[in-house]
Amino acid sequence: MASLSARQDTGSSGSGLQINTGLSYMIKPKTTAIPLESFEVQVESSVDFASLKRNRMNLDALMAAQQFFPYFDMLNGPTFVKLVKDFWVRAEVYDVDAAKTDELQVVARDSSLRGKTRK
């Protein structure tokens, strides 16, 4: 199973700032060399099924078979372009199962590492 992860920059400065809260305030470094402003966010189109149906394009049965109607409801909401770009330039992909296997192997070699984070 694959997984994406990123730290979302919330806009405040303070890179490297360490406060004794147990939390990291480091902004995750960018994972791509492409500048943030060069990215283009593609927004999914929403669908007016009633308009299509009135014009002899009835897709109800096809969409019901896929159970897609809740998905199209979701597409009617807003897209936050700046947030998406901030996420994307810091995103990375890893395989959850492979990472778990690696972790188990490392802990088997050195049991003192049990419960430690990757850092």
Next chain:
Amino acid sequence: MGIPITITEEVIAKACRVAPTGRFLWNISKKHPLLESFTSVVLKGNPTTKLVDIEGHHRMLLKFMTDCFFQKGGGSDHRSVHHKLVLYFLAAFDKINLPRYLMHHLCWAIKEGIRGKRKQIPCGRLLSEIFTQGKLLETLRKNKLASDKALGTVTGKIINIKTLQNMKIIRKFSPN
């Protein structure tokens, strides 16, 4: 300061409100037997038929695929082959595992972005929904950082009668 976000197939399933069950095929060869079914059902048995010439309902399904699920931009043969199979599954009323397809599409696009090969970010609305459900928006609002300008709020296009006219599936109404 940052807020970590981890996206898995389950997270996508919850955000897109579709159960993570159904058909899913990835990394398939161009000789996969189901591609013959695609030719039979979508191309009506004629492998030389172009996708712009297929039946109207199937053209709309293809439109949904490129505008609502897997946005275009820098495609390859590999992708077009698996898109053909998705189109076949949709046309054949065979439920696909949409969350898994979206997850693989996002992972592919992120890897391409990291390699500097792709500047398009697909699934902007889905990612925004994940941010909303993941309480990111709530956190930003509490910190007064959630204005439309700061978030870059936009809405997508709408597929409706105009789309049918532009695709020449129906004629434009002309009183003269």
